[in-house]
Each structure stands twice: as C-alpha cells, then as structure tokens.
Amino acid sequence: MSRLARFLEINPIESFQENYAKYITEDSFYGFPLEPILKAEEALASPDLTSIAYFSMEYGLAPSIYNSFPVSGEIPEANMFRRHEVFSNMRALDYFLDIQIDKMLDLPIYSGGLGVLAGDTTKSMADLGMSVVAIGILWNKGYFKQNFWFRYGQLPEEMHWDPWHYPGLIPLDKEICLKMRNDELHLRLWKYYVYSYDHRFVVPLILLDANLEKNPEPLRKLTDQLYRSDNPWWKIYQRVILGLGGMKAIDELGYNVVRYHLNEGHAAFAFLERARGRSDGEIEEEKKRFVYTCHTPVSAGHDRFHVNDLRAVLNEEDISILERLGTEPDRPGIINLTLVAMNASSHINAVALKHSWVMHNQFPDYKDRIVAITNGVHTLTWVSDAFRNLFDKYRDVFGDWEKDPTRLQNVEQLRSNQEFRRDLWQAHQKNKRQLVDLLWKWGVDENVFTLAWARRIAAYKRPSLILRNPDRLVEIARRLGKIQIIMAGKAHPQDNLGFTFIREMMDKIDALYEHRAYIRIMMLENYDTYFGKLLTNSVDVWLNNPLPPFEASGTSGMKAILNGVLQLTTLDGWVVEAEDKDIGWIFGYRDETNDASNELNLRLDEDAEALYSALEEVVSLYYSTNRQGEVDLSSPWIDKMINAIAQASYFNTYRMVHDYLNKIWEVDKAFATA
Numbered sequence: 001m002s003r004l005a006r007f008l009e010i011n012p013i014e015s016f017q018e019n020y021a022k023y024i025t026e027d028s029f030y031g032f033p034l035e036p037i038l039k040a041e042e043a044l045a046s047p048d049l050t051s052i053a054y055f056s057m058e059y060g061l062a063p064s065i066y067n068s069f070p071v072s073g074e075i076p077e078a079n080m081f082r083r084h085e086v087f088s089n090m091r092a093l094d095y096f097l098d099i100q101i102d103k104m105l106d107l108p109i110y111s112g113g114l115g116v117l118a119g120d121t122t123k124s125m126a127d128l129g130m131s132v133v134a135i136g137i138l139w140n141k142g143y144f145k146q147n148f149w150f151r152y153g154q155l156p157e158e159m160h161w162d163p164w165h166y167p168g169l170i171p172l173d174k175e176i177c178l179k180m181r182n183d184e185l186h187l188r189l190w191k192y193y194v195y196s197y198d199h200r201f202v203v204p205l206i207l208l209d210a211n212l213e214k215n216p217e218p219l220r221k222l223t224d225q226l227y228r229s230d231n232p233w234w235k236i237y238q239r240v241i242l243g244l245g246g247m248k249a250i251d252e253l254g255y256n257v258v259r260y261h262l263n264e265g266h267a268a269f270a271f272l273e274r275a276r277g278r279s280d281g282e283i284e285e286e287k288k289r290f291v292y293t294c295h296t297p298v299s300a301g302h303d304r305f306h307v308n309d310l311r312a313v314l315n316e317e318d319i320s321i322l323e324r325l326g327t328e329p330d331r332p333g334i335i336n337l338t339l340v341a342m343n344a345s346s347h348i349n350a351v352a353l354k355h356s357w358v359m360h361n362q363f364p365d366y367k368d369r370i371v372a373i374t375n376g377v378h379t380l381t382w383v384s385d386a387f388r389n390l391f392d393k394y395r396d397v398f399g400d401w402e403k404d405p406t407r408l409q410n411v412e413q414l415r416s417n418q419e420f421r422r423d424l425w426q427a428h429q430k431n432k433r434q435l436v437d438l439l440w441k442w443g444v445d446e447n448v449f450t451l452a453w454a455r456r457i458a459a460y461k462r463p464s465l466i467l468r469n470p471d472r473l474v475e476i477a478r479r480l481g482k483i484q485i486i487m488a489g490k491a492h493p494q495d496n497l498g499f500t501f502i503r504e505m506m507d508k509i510d511a512l513y514e515h516r517a518y519i520r521i522m523m524l525e526n527y528d529t530y531f532g533k534l535l536t537n538s539v540d541v542w543l544n545n546p547l548p549p550f551e552a553s554g555t556s557g558m559k560a561i562l563n564g565v566l567q568l569t570t571l572d573g574w575v576v577e578a579e580d581k582d583i584g585w586i587f588g589y590r591d592e593t594n595d596a597s598n599e600l601n602l603r604l605d606e607d608a609e610a611l612y613s614a615l616e617e618v619v620s621l622y623y624s625t626n627r628q629g630e631v632d633l634s635s636p637w638i639d640k641m642i643n644a645i646a647q648a649s650y651f652n653t654y655r656m657v658h659d660y661l662n663k664i665w666e667v668d669k670a671f672a673t674a
C-alpha cells in the first residue's frame with residue numbers, strides 16, 4: 001500500500017480532495033515528511049510498546065514561532081494576528097499608533113503557563129522519540145481577544161478563527177459518542193501532529209470538538225471557549241469531554257496505552273472510564289495506570305463541584321465513584337477533582353521543589369506519594385536566533401546542545417574568555433534591538449535599562465507591584481539612569497480582581513506622563529507566546545514578583561535565563577532551586593511556612609519597598625556596565641548572564657520528561673525510536 005493510502009486509512013479526512021490533498025501527499029505532510037507519522041501511529045497501536053496518553057485542557061504549541069508548517073499563500077484572515085495596541089505613558093502617541101505584526105495566529109487553544117508547559121512537554125516527548133498521544137480540546141473560539149479600553153482597562157472580545165484552514169490541523173471522519181445522564185454528546189476528532197525538532201518523529205495531538213450539527217444547540221457550544229465558567233454544568237461538561245471523551249478517543253483510534261498522565265485535575269474524569277463496572281480490587285489495579293501533575297496551590301485552581309450539579313450530567317455509578325474518591329472530609333456533598341485525581345493515581349507530582357513542600361502541607365495524607373518534578377521549557381522553542389548562533393559558534397564547548405541542553409552548563413568554561421563575553425553581550429543587544437524595532441515609535445532605546453513584567457494577570461502574581469509608589473520609581477530613574485518598562489498580560493474575563501489590576505496599572509502608567517523623559521512604560525495588548533518569546537529574549541531584566549508560596553513553578557523566567565536575561569524576583573517556585581546561583585537579584589517576603597491558605601495578604605507595601613531597593617542596585621550596575629553603548633566586559637552583570645545560561649541546562653523540559661519517565665511513569669520501552 002502506498003504511504004498516502006496508509007495515512008488515509010489511519011486518518012480518514014473529511015473532504016480530503018477539496019481541502020487537504022494539496023498539503024498531504026505521498027511524502028509530505030504540510031511540507032514536513034510524512035513517514036514519521038506512520039512510524040508514530042504504528043508505535044501507538046503496537047501491543048509491545050508501552051505508550052503513554054497525556055491529557056491537558058490546553059496546549060500552547062506556539063507554531064507561529066516554532067515548527068511552523070510552511071503553507072503557500074492564502075492563510076485566511078481569521079487565522080492571522082496583525083494589530084496590537086499599546087498603552088503607554090506617552091498618551092497621544094497611543095491613539096495614533098499600534099504595533100503591526102504580520103503573523104499567523106498561534107493555535108488558540110491555550111490561555112497561559114499551563115498550556116505553554118503542555119505544549120513544551122509534547123514537543124519534548126516528540127524530540128525524545130517517545131510513544132505518546134496527547135489529548136486536548138478544540139476550542140472553537142479560543143480563549144479571548146484582549147482589547148485595551150483606553151484608561152479603563154481590558155475589554156474582552158470573543159475570538160473567531162478558522163480550524164478548517166489552519167495549517168497542520170486535520171478533521172477526522174471519526175466521531176465518538178458519550179452517553180450521559182440526559183443527553184448523547186457527539187464529538188468530532190481532530191488531529192494535529194507535533195513534530196520533533198529534526199522532523200524524524202511526531203506526537204499526535206487529538207482534539208475533541210462538540211461543534212457538530214447533530215448535537216443540540218447548548219451542547220454544541222461546550223467547546224467554544226477555554227475556561228468559560230458561566231455555570232457549573234458548563235464546567236463539568238468540559239471536563240467530561242476531556243476525561244471521558246479522551247479515553248473513548250484513545251479506544252476509537254486503536255491506541256494501546258499503559259499510562260494515563262493527567263496534567264491538572266481537569267482531566268480527572270478519565271478515571272471513571274476505567275472504574276465503571278469494576279470491582280474494588282480491579283479499581284485498585286487501575287489506579288496503577290494513572291499519574292497526576294498538580295500545578296497550583298491557589299484555591300481557585302482546584303475544581304470543586306456539588307454532587308447535585310454533577311447529577312445533571314453524570315449517572316449514579318459515576319457519582320458514587322466520585323464520592324468515594326473526591327469527597328472533602330469537612331464538606332459533604334462537594335467533590336474536589338484534585339482529590340479525585342490524587343486518589344485515582346499511583347504517583348502525584350508537584351511542579352517544583354518548593355511546591356512539593358506546600359503540597360505536603362496541604363495534603364499530609366498523600367505526602368508519601370507526592371514527588372517534586374520541576375517544570376522546564378522547550379529549549380529549541382525559546383532560544384533566540386542570536387543565542388542559537390552564539391552556542392553554535394562555541395560548539396567545541398557546547399557540543400550537541402540542541403539534543404542535550406545539559407551541555408549549556410559548559411558555559412562555565414568560557415567565563416574568562418573575553419571574546420565570548422563580548423559575543424554574549426552583543427547577542428543580547430541584537431535581541432534587544434528587535435524590541436527596539438518593534439517599539440521605535442515610542443522612542444525605545446537599546447542603551448536604556450529595560451525591564452519587563454508579562455504574564456497572566458492574577459492577584460498573587462502582583463502585576464502592579466513595581467507601580468506601587470510611582471514617585472519612588474521616578475526618583476530612582478532621575479538619580480541612577482533612565483528606565484524602560486514593558487508590561488503585558490490578560491486577565492480572565494470573569495476575574496474582577498484581575499480587571500481591577502489592569503485598570504490600576506493603566507492609571508498609574510498614565511500618571512507618569514510628565515516623567516516620560518526618564519521613565520517609559522508600555523503595556524502591550526494580547527500577550528501570547530509570540531510576545532512571550534520576544535520579551536523574555538530581549539529585555540535586560542525579567543521581573544517576577546509573585547507572593548510566596550503561591551507560584552507553584554513559573555516558567556517565563558526559564559525562557560529568559562536561556563537567553564542570558566537576568567532575574568529580579570521574589571523567592572518562589574523554580575527560583576528557590578536557583579537561589580544560590582546568582583542569576584540576578586532576589587528580594588521581598590521569604591516564606592518559611594509553606595502554608596498556602598491565606599491569599600489575601602498580598603504584602604504590597606513592604607515588597608514594593610524591597611523591590612525599589614533592589615532596583616537601585618540593578619540600575620546602578622546596568623549603567624556601570626553599559627555606558628551609552630560602551631560595555632565593560634569585566635562587569636559582574638556579564639558573570640550573572642553566564643550563571644543564568646548555566647542554569648538553563650537544568651530548567652528545561654527534556655530533563656523534566658526524563659524525570660516523568662523515571663519517577664512517575666515507571667515504564668520501560670516508552671521510546672518508539674532509538
């Protein structure tokens with residue numbers, strides 16, 4: 001049989017001839033080789049290999065910056081992202097100018113760090129040649145589009161994109177049907193192949209979609225918007241689609257899976273599929289096949305549902321299984337999906353060492369089963385071209401760093417090499433010029449100290465901390481040197497506190513209008529992986545100021561250190577593991593309790609003071625290092641950059657996925673390729 005015929009046997013595609021035949025041929029899948037798809041599909045179907053299923057509500061694959069499928073010409077307008085507004089302290093400018101970027105929309109099925117981690121994980125499993133299927137949801141309307149409502153905050157807008165013409169995304173002529181208590185729900189299966197960096201292997205990502213004509217209207221909307229939370233029915237159904245739908249999809253596709261990895265409690269209903277109709281003893285056996293990664297100590301991150309609400313969707317047997325696995329001791333009638341996931345799994349992992357201490361405190365009964373596996377980032381997605389060239393130039397030291405990022409620690413050998421120190425600084429300046437080019441209309445200067453705060457807007461991340469006392473900020477800039485600050489982030493549309501934070505930031509930024517000669521602040525609309533990469537690559541300092549101990553890990557700082565960008569950070573999440581490595585500056589409240597029960601005391605005043613004190617040191621060192629373009633190569637700043645790169649050898653997803661394999665999956669033969 002021809003390769004294409006085999007491909008189509010595995011993947012019967014709706015309207016193949018009309019829409020897809022020009023992109024999928026005997027040897028090509030959207031310009032990438034077709035052969036690895038057949039190899040990966042064969043491995044997943046094979047009973048001899050131990051294949052893994054990875055479940056996640058969201059995936060941030062960042063195809064606009066990494067492994068983009070080359071398509072000739074016509075990308076529909078709905079799948080492009082061209083204009084972004086800026087809110088700055090230069091007022092009138094913002095009304096007339098915006099940022100123009102002609103880029104393809106990222107596959108809009110993620111909202112933030114959890115999704116980006118799932119994307120980086122999937123790419124790494126493909127790079128390592130692991131036999132894995134990833135399960136997610138096709139969000140027909142993405143997350144949301146952020147509009148700045150000048151001076152008044154964020155105005156969320158429904159997003160529209162076109163999955164039928166998104167490069168690499170294929171609709172299968174295959175459906176599954178979930179028979180729920182009151183309805184039958186039909187789900188279409190889509191596939192997106194996540195290629196390894198060398199295009200020799202893939203991990204298929206299966207996306208479930210309820211937007212089918214045969215589903216009644218309310219059910220069709222279930223897979224519209226990620227984290228839409230109007231009512232419990234909606235949220236429960238979305239979790240049913242991921243968990244139960246995902247398990248059915250694995251069966252329908254004939255995959256032979258031995259481990260189910262639940263990325264967050266959202267996927268916990270998957271266990272129901274293996275527990276239904278089984279005896280207690282059999283259920284205990286099934287638990288050996290599940291593992292669970294917990295991503296947050298924040299209370300809102302743990303799903304809780306009332307049994308009565310669950311009854312509107314699930315049948316009595318499901319409810320009784322959930323009652324046994326997920327009832328909180330002091331809250332009868334409430335099912336906690338974190339408990340369900342923990343009780344259904346043989347291994348549980350926290351996402352950093354510090355987070356494991358917090359979890360041990362939160363869940364003392366589970367202490368023995370909770371291990372720490374620190375998050376990472378996918379090196380090849382987040383390394384800038386300038387740093388890739390730098391590592392390549394010194395290949396005799398870094399060797400095959402793409403395959404083995406642990407080699408980045410060899411940067412130590414180059415510490416006293418003056419040529420390397422110069423090249424390192426110049427690579428950084430090259431990255432910074434990309435930011436300058438993007439924001440030239442706002443007068444951004446490559447020799448002015450530049451700092452960024454960009455991430456999801458959530459209270460514990462304290463987005464407005466650096467703006468707490470604007471007078472102090474102005475005073476530092478006047479005395480020690482000009483400051484440029486770039487900010488970005490979306491607040492969940494139903495998060496009122498998040499909305500208030502954006503509004504406060506805008507007020508404070510606008511009030512700095514008169515001081516624009518010394519301090520420029522620019523807030524960018526629609527933070528996404530494209531801006532995530534640009535900002536983590538290009539600024540001098542990455543600001544990270546969550547309230548300890550609420551940041552389970554954080555990953556944006558890991559993207560920054562890989563590119564020699566220094567950290568100005570509180571001591572929380574992954575940073576605890578690099579505390580003594582001198583990768584920047586640590587300030588603010590030190591948590592020794594590991595107690596995540598009080599999110600309300602944000603310690604804004606004292607930590608803002610600590611931040612300003614640290615900032616004085618940072619700005620002074622910056623301007624003694626970069627004297628209007630003349631760089632002092634012996635500066636400790638450059639030593640810190642070297643320390644940062646050395647740490648990127650550890651904080652990456654290759655190391656993390658190997659830890660999954662050795663510490664929680666407990667399988668051998670997960671590799672489909674040698």
Ligand SMILES: *Cc1c(COP(=O)(O)O)cnc(C)c1O
Pocket residue numbers: 111112113114116454455456527528529530532533553554555556557559
């Ligand atoms: C990396 C990344 C995140 C995660 O950021 P944290 O600071 O670790 O929370 C969130 N959103 C986007 C778009 C990212 O690229």
